[in-house]
Structure formats: structure tokens, C-alpha cells
Amino acid sequence: MSALVETIGLTRYFEIGRDQRVHAVEDVSLAVAPREIVGLVGESGSGKSTFGKTLLGLYRKTAGTVRYRGETLPDRYTPADFRRLSRKMQMIFQDPYSSLNPRMTVGEIIGEGLRLHTDLSKKEVNGRVSSWLDQVGLSGDHASRYPHEFSGGQRQRIGIARAMILEPEFVVCDEPVSALDVSVQAQVINLLAELKESLGLTLLFIAHDLSMVRHVSDRMAVMYLGSLVEVGAADEVYFEPKHPYTELLVGSNPEPDPEIERKRASATIQGEIPSPVNIPPGCRFAGRCPKVMDVCRGVTPELIPLRDDDRLVACHLYT
Amino acid sequence: MTAAPLLQVEDLHVEFSTHGGIVQAVRGVNFSVDSNCTLAIVGESGCGKSVSVQSIMGLIPIPPGRISAGSARLRGREILGSNLIDGRDVRGSEIGMIFQDPMTSLNPTMTIGAQIAEPLQVHRCYGAGRAREEAIRLLDSCRIPEARKRAGQYPFEFSGGMLQRAMIAMAISCKPALLIADEPTTALDVTIQSQILDLMLDLQRETGMAIILITHDLGVVARMADEVAVMYAGKIVEHGSVDDIFYRSAHPYTCGLRSAMPVNDRSRQAELKPIEGRPPDLFSPPPGCGYAPRCPHAMNLCEREHPPEFTSGVGHYSRCWLHHEMSRQRPRELHFRAAAGEGA
Missing domain, CATH: 3.40.50.300 (P-loop containing nucleotide triphosphate hydrolases)
Incomplete structure (x- = not known):
């Protein structure tokens, strides 16, 4: 099984002044197989979104490579690269309020990709737009309206239609449901699942809601302060976490079941995610880890496969 | 008390x-x-x-x-x-x-x-x-x-x-x-x-x-x-202890909310069931139950008359016509436990 999209040592720093750089994403290698959903979880500030955007070329890479169908993508995209790749790779953004241009009608927003990337006539574009509006559960005559006339859930559907109209192969969904109400979250998740089936999509699903990520994904990758700490089958990572951070993350996730909550010993993780500026050497989680050892503070653990498992863990407990 | x-x-x-x-x-x-x-x-x-x-x-x-x-x-x-x-x-x-x-x-x-x-x-x-x-x-x-x-x-x-x-x-x-x-x-x-x-x-x-x-x-x-009040369209539709709400949910909206959320249970790979539709417009609230247009169990009555509080246990009530004693629909999936003569 070869990967559809693969990152090797992907790194992205942001320079914020003399000798100061934010290590947003550091040496992340992740492969996504065709028609797979990989969930990426982590606290805010762990670099999930930066990883997604760097992967798509929306941010320039500081180091590392991205491969798409075996082809190494350029470090810096030219307009021609964007034209070619944005037909194949798309993104759905977190905030359905700021990611739609308020001065464009919904029809213009959704149809823009087709107008830029194909030579379809205006009429054909409009036809596709209205069929996509139908597919995402809106109606064709919504095309002439403006984003402010829609609710959050409807706007997220518009964002989905905009990403899907070019029929991409790979879509990065950056917290697509975080801003929505519970009942609407389920609508959008089910819509994504249907589209995944009908279009044969491959998704990178970025979210901080562990239960939702477990529900949606085939595999789960856990990120902490710019690095991956654990990757494996979604259910296994959730129910049998290996890395101490994953364990604590799962332990903090409230279950909608009072029995479980009463039985649960409070597994609260102490402290907060440290600043990603000028990170000290060693394991990035060492400062908060309950199982920290001396070696953790000096040597950075690598993401290595466990012996009898398809699980990858970056922790000295397993080396 | x-x-x-x-x-x-x-x-x-x-x-x-x-x-x-x-x-x-x-x-x-x-x-x-x-x-x-x-x-x-x-x-x-x-x-x-x-x-x-x-x-x-x-x-x-x-x-x-x-x-x-x-x-x-x-x-x-x-x-x-x-x-x-x-x-x-x-x-x-x-x-x-x-x-x-x-x-x-x-x-x-x-x-x-x-x-x-x-x-x-x-x-x-x-x-x-x-x-x-x-x-x-x-x-x-x-x-x-x-x-x-x-x-x-x-x-x-x-x-x-x-x-x-x-x-x-x-x-x-x-x-x-x-x-x-x-x-x-x-x-x-x-x-x-x-x-x-x-x-x-x-x-x-x-x-x-x-x-x-x-x-x-x-x-x-x-x-x-300890206690939970579930609100919908400006009213409390169900009220009870936390166990009542999770294990003996009486209102279809409570059930709807619960099944719209993923459950972390390995034995059940349950599908998320979204609640279709949107909450009613509170400029002109409906005369009946606000949830009726989205409710899978809605009856004709629900759209016309607002349901009173039906008691289904000590301190547990819901505003849903399904719990009227004459209601013929008693959906099993509501986990409804008959109020065995207790309460009002």
C-alpha cells in the first residue's frame, strides 16, 4: 500500500525576531493512504493547523518534503503549481464566518474554483454549483444569497461545497465542526462521511475533540508542541494509549456517561502546553510528563514502531 | 422538601x-x-x-x-x-x-x-x-x-x-x-x-x-x-437528576442530543444521528411543542398544544405528549420508565 500523501520530516518555523523562532511544526513524518481518514489531534498551539497548511503549500516549508502520489512537491509553489495542485488537494477551514468572502454570493464562492481551473461555460458552472448546493443539503436557489444570510452549519456546508466542487482527491479538514452545535456537528460529519464514500476521498481530519476524531478516523495521530507523539489505529490509540501524553489526553476527555465519569479517577494533566519558542532539547513533553526519566530531558525520542504492533510512539519508555 | x-x-x-x-x-x-x-x-x-x-x-x-x-x-x-x-x-x-x-x-x-x-x-x-x-x-x-x-x-x-x-x-x-x-x-x-x-x-x-x-x-x-435541565426554544423540556437524563431520557430532544454525539464504546460502532432541521423562530414561537417539527415521534397534537410537565419519577419531568397516559406511542428507545404511581 503506497501512500497518497506523505510528509517526510516536515518542519515549519516562524521567525519572530532576532534569535527567536516559533517551532510550530518540527520533523513530522506522516503517510496517508488512499481513501483513508487520518485524524490529527492535539491541544491548541500544538501545530495541527500549521501542519495542514504547510502540507498543502499554504505555508512555505522550512525543511522536509511532501510527496503526492510519489511525486515530490516543490518547496515553494509557483502560481502554476497552485493551479495544478489545488484541483487535487483542498482544504475546509475551521471558522465558517471568516473563511467566506462576505462580498461574494454563495454561488460565486462555490463556483470560483471551476471558473479558475476549468473552461466550463457560465451556465455549466452555475449548473454544477446548484447541484453541489443540493448535495450538501442546501437548495439551488441559495446561490444568489450572501454568506451572512446563513447559519454556522450552513456556512460550513458552503465551505465543504467549495472544497469539493473540483472533486479533489485529498482534503484537509481543519476543525470543520468545532464552531458548530452538537446536533449540527453530526449533520456535517455524516455529510463528510457520505462524500468520502461517493467521491473516494482521502481526508486529514484535524480536531481537538478526541471522541469525534475517534469516531471519524481510521487512524489517529497525536501531536504535541509541533511533533507527533503517537500514531496508530484510531480505536487502539484511544482505548490503549501508549504515550503518556495520549493517556492523559484521553483521560481528560469527558465521556457523556455519568457512571464512567464517577468511576474515573481524575487523571488531570498538570500545567499547560509550553511556549513553542526556543524549545529546549529532549522530549517536548518532559516538563509535564508523570513518567519522566533523566534521559527524556536530554535526548529527543524518535517516532518508532512498537514491536508487535502497527503503532508508532515517540517515547523513551519504549526504547 | x-x-x-x-x-x-x-x-x-x-x-x-x-x-x-x-x-x-x-x-x-x-x-x-x-x-x-x-x-x-x-x-x-x-x-x-x-x-x-x-x-x-x-x-x-x-x-x-x-x-x-x-x-x-x-x-x-x-x-x-x-x-x-x-x-x-x-x-x-x-x-x-x-x-x-x-x-x-x-x-x-x-x-x-x-x-x-x-x-x-x-x-x-x-x-x-x-x-x-x-x-x-x-x-x-x-x-x-x-x-x-x-x-x-x-x-x-x-x-x-x-x-x-x-x-x-x-x-x-x-x-x-x-x-x-x-x-x-x-x-x-x-x-x-x-x-x-x-x-x-x-x-x-x-x-x-x-x-x-x-x-x-x-x-x-x-x-x-447533580441535576440537569434540558432547554429547547426558550423552555425547559426535561428536568431530572443526571442519571435520569442519561439513563432514563424521557424527551425526544434529550435522546436526539445524545445520539448526535459520538460514544466511546468499543462494542458499539454507533452511527451519529443528527437532529435534522433547525430550532424554531422565536419571533413567532409555535403554539405547540417547539421540537415537534424536528421530532421523529411528533403527533398532530404536538403542533397545536404545548405539552405540560409529565412526571416520570421523583424530580424528573419532561414536556412531551408521548408521556400522556392516553398516548398510544410509547417509544421503547426513549428508555421511558413508567411513573409507577409516584410523583404528582
């Missing part, structure tokens, strides 16, 4: 005049909360959760808002309309409140310490020095490391989780009998959420204060609540 509850809210109606007409945001809400007890108010955005508690606190702007009917009594004394008991403001002293977004609820131009000291100076007549020392102690009890140094810092120097701790320190500064927490952890990460929830539970254990927790996250409800 003989003693009056700490806070009793009865038949609360709140409306807002807008250009489009009058929005009936809260349409007859009853609930009460006792010391040492946590009441969770659950529901989707726009169902009137926040407006209910803000009107009790006197925080809704009047006009356009208007409390058109109802009462809220703190230890038997009416607080709606004036927020004063014996000439003293209950806001900030008897009732503390924390908000969803600590960044915008704190004053960016005052140090954290001064903001926490302020209610002590206003309500408890502390001198500046004593209030400052107390503020440092409060920050420390809310587990802010290096409290003394932190007290001299401004909100922008705090992280989101730390700001929420500072908000809690401020809300509990006058040892309130009731803490109202409006989505206190929605903006935070699960790990930080867990810390804040633990802190609230510890403080409740120490002081015996009552908590009203507004949230849309059923996981947080399961963790924190």
Missing part, C-alpha cells in the same frame, strides 16, 4: 424588542438549585440558556430586553428587577459569575490582582492592602503558580486557562452562595478543561456553594452535574 431552596426561579419570561419584532427568548422557565448542588442547563445555541441566567443576574440590557414575567428568589427574597437585598447588591457578593470568554470579560487595562480585589473593596469594605493580600490568596487557591507575581500582571500576560482561573478567583472572592458558570470551558482545551472542572468541584466541596453550569457538552454535564 421543607426549606426553601437557595435559588428558586419561577415562570421566567424574557423578551427582546428588535427591528424584526419581539424575540421571546425565554418562555416560562422554572428551576431551583440548592447549596452543594450543581445544576447543569444544557441546550443548543439560541435556546435561552444564557439569557435565563443573565436576566437573574440583571445583566441583560433593558431595553431592548424585558423580563415580562416571573420571579427569582434567593433564600426567599426576590432579586429580579433590582438585584438588591437590604440595599446590598447580590451580584458579585451572593452570586458570582464566570463567562465563556475570559479574555473579553476581564478589563485589559487593570492588573489581575486589582480586578480580583475590586469586589472585595466594593462588597466587603476591605481596605486596599487587605484586598490585595486576599486577591493573592485567592489566586493561589485557584492554583495559579507564583500568585504574588501574577497578581501584578495584566490579562494579556495570561493564557486562556490561567485567565479562567483568575475569573473564578474573582467570582468566588466574596464567598458567594451560588456560582453561575456560563460555558466556562468551551474555549479551552480538554486538558485545561479538566483542570478547571476539577477546580470548580474542589471549591464546591470546600465552600458548599451551589453551581449553575451552562454548557452544551454532555460530557461536561456527566462529569459535573
Whole structure:
């Protein structure tokens, strides 16, 4: 099984002044197989979104490579690269309020990709737009309206239609449901699942809601302060976490079941995610880890496969 | 029950005049909360959760808002309309409140310490020095490391989780009998959420204060609540103990919310069942049950007549016609347990 999209040592720093750089994403290698959903979880500030955007070329890479169908993508995209790749790779953004241009009608927003990337006539574009509006559960005559006339859930559907109209192969969904109400979250998740089936999509699903990520994904990758700490089958990572951070993350996730909550010993993780500026050497989680050892503070653990498992863990407990 | 509850809210109606007409945001809400007890108010955005508690606190702007009917009594004394008991403001002293977004609820131009000291100076007549020392102690009890140094810092120097701790320190500064927490952890990460929830539970254990927790996250409800009120379209549609709500859900909306959330159970790979449609327009609320247009069990009656409270256990009621004794539909999936002669 070869990967559809693969990152090797992907790194992205942001320079914020003399000798100061934010290590947003550091040496992340992740492969996504065709028609797979990989969930990426982590606290805010762990670099999930930066990883997604760097992967798509929306941010320039500081180091590392991205491969798409075996082809190494350029470090810096030219307009021609964007034209070619944005037909194949798309993104759905977190905030359905700021990611739609308020001065464009919904029809213009959704149809823009087709107008830029194909030579379809205006009429054909409009036809596709209205069929996509139908597919995402809106109606064709919504095309002439403006984003402010829609609710959050409807706007997220518009964002989905905009990403899907070019029929991409790979879509990065950056917290697509975080801003929505519970009942609407389920609508959008089910819509994504249907589209995944009908279009044969491959998704990178970025979210901080562990239960939702477990529900949606085939595999789960856990990120902490710019690095991956654990990757494996979604259910296994959730129910049998290996890395101490994953364990604590799962332990903090409230279950909608009072029995479980009463039985649960409070597994609260102490402290907060440290600043990603000028990170000290060693394991990035060492400062908060309950199982920290001396070696953790000096040597950075690598993401290595466990012996009898398809699980990858970056922790000295397993080396 | 003989003693009056700490806070009793009865038949609360709140409306807002807008250009489009009058929005009936809260349409007859009853609930009460006792010391040492946590009441969770659950529901989707726009169902009137926040407006209910803000009107009790006197925080809704009047006009356009208007409390058109109802009462809220703190230890038997009416607080709606004036927020004063014996000439003293209950806001900030008897009732503390924390908000969803600590960044915008704190004053960016005052140090954290001064903001926490302020209610002590206003309500408890502390001198500046004593209030400052107390503020440092409060920050420390809310587990802010290096409290003394932190007290001299401004909100922008705090992280989101730390700001929420500072908000809690401020809300509990006058040892309130009731803490109202409006989505206190929605903006935070699960790990930080867990810390804040633990802190609230510890403080409740120490002081015996009552908590009203507004949230849309059923996981947080399961963790924190003793009692739960489920709100929909400005009304409480189901009320009961946390076990009633999760294991004996009586209202289709409660069931709908539960099945729309992923369950972490390996043996069941349940599909998410979204609630189709949208909440009703509260400019002209429907005459019957507000949930009827989205309800899989809706009957003709539901659209015409608003259901009264049907009791299904001690302290457990729901507003759903399915529980009328003459109703022929008794859906098994509602886990409805017949009220065996108990209650009203």
C-alpha cells in the first residue's frame, strides 16, 4: 500500500525576531493512504493547523518534503503549481464566518474554483454549483444569497461545497465542526462521511475533540508542541494509549456517561502546553510528563514502531 | 422538601424588542438549585440558556430586553428587577459569575490582582492592602503558580486557562452562595478543561456553594452535574437528576442530543444521528411543542398544544405528549420508565 500523501520530516518555523523562532511544526513524518481518514489531534498551539497548511503549500516549508502520489512537491509553489495542485488537494477551514468572502454570493464562492481551473461555460458552472448546493443539503436557489444570510452549519456546508466542487482527491479538514452545535456537528460529519464514500476521498481530519476524531478516523495521530507523539489505529490509540501524553489526553476527555465519569479517577494533566519558542532539547513533553526519566530531558525520542504492533510512539519508555 | 431552596426561579419570561419584532427568548422557565448542588442547563445555541441566567443576574440590557414575567428568589427574597437585598447588591457578593470568554470579560487595562480585589473593596469594605493580600490568596487557591507575581500582571500576560482561573478567583472572592458558570470551558482545551472542572468541584466541596453550569457538552454535564435541565426554544423540556437524563431520557430532544454525539464504546460502532432541521423562530414561537417539527415521534397534537410537565419519577419531568397516559406511542428507545404511581 503506497501512500497518497506523505510528509517526510516536515518542519515549519516562524521567525519572530532576532534569535527567536516559533517551532510550530518540527520533523513530522506522516503517510496517508488512499481513501483513508487520518485524524490529527492535539491541544491548541500544538501545530495541527500549521501542519495542514504547510502540507498543502499554504505555508512555505522550512525543511522536509511532501510527496503526492510519489511525486515530490516543490518547496515553494509557483502560481502554476497552485493551479495544478489545488484541483487535487483542498482544504475546509475551521471558522465558517471568516473563511467566506462576505462580498461574494454563495454561488460565486462555490463556483470560483471551476471558473479558475476549468473552461466550463457560465451556465455549466452555475449548473454544477446548484447541484453541489443540493448535495450538501442546501437548495439551488441559495446561490444568489450572501454568506451572512446563513447559519454556522450552513456556512460550513458552503465551505465543504467549495472544497469539493473540483472533486479533489485529498482534503484537509481543519476543525470543520468545532464552531458548530452538537446536533449540527453530526449533520456535517455524516455529510463528510457520505462524500468520502461517493467521491473516494482521502481526508486529514484535524480536531481537538478526541471522541469525534475517534469516531471519524481510521487512524489517529497525536501531536504535541509541533511533533507527533503517537500514531496508530484510531480505536487502539484511544482505548490503549501508549504515550503518556495520549493517556492523559484521553483521560481528560469527558465521556457523556455519568457512571464512567464517577468511576474515573481524575487523571488531570498538570500545567499547560509550553511556549513553542526556543524549545529546549529532549522530549517536548518532559516538563509535564508523570513518567519522566533523566534521559527524556536530554535526548529527543524518535517516532518508532512498537514491536508487535502497527503503532508508532515517540517515547523513551519504549526504547 | 421543607426549606426553601437557595435559588428558586419561577415562570421566567424574557423578551427582546428588535427591528424584526419581539424575540421571546425565554418562555416560562422554572428551576431551583440548592447549596452543594450543581445544576447543569444544557441546550443548543439560541435556546435561552444564557439569557435565563443573565436576566437573574440583571445583566441583560433593558431595553431592548424585558423580563415580562416571573420571579427569582434567593433564600426567599426576590432579586429580579433590582438585584438588591437590604440595599446590598447580590451580584458579585451572593452570586458570582464566570463567562465563556475570559479574555473579553476581564478589563485589559487593570492588573489581575486589582480586578480580583475590586469586589472585595466594593462588597466587603476591605481596605486596599487587605484586598490585595486576599486577591493573592485567592489566586493561589485557584492554583495559579507564583500568585504574588501574577497578581501584578495584566490579562494579556495570561493564557486562556490561567485567565479562567483568575475569573473564578474573582467570582468566588466574596464567598458567594451560588456560582453561575456560563460555558466556562468551551474555549479551552480538554486538558485545561479538566483542570478547571476539577477546580470548580474542589471549591464546591470546600465552600458548599451551589453551581449553575451552562454548557452544551454532555460530557461536561456527566462529569459535573447533580441535576440537569434540558432547554429547547426558550423552555425547559426535561428536568431530572443526571442519571435520569442519561439513563432514563424521557424527551425526544434529550435522546436526539445524545445520539448526535459520538460514544466511546468499543462494542458499539454507533452511527451519529443528527437532529435534522433547525430550532424554531422565536419571533413567532409555535403554539405547540417547539421540537415537534424536528421530532421523529411528533403527533398532530404536538403542533397545536404545548405539552405540560409529565412526571416520570421523583424530580424528573419532561414536556412531551408521548408521556400522556392516553398516548398510544410509547417509544421503547426513549428508555421511558413508567411513573409507577409516584410523583404528582
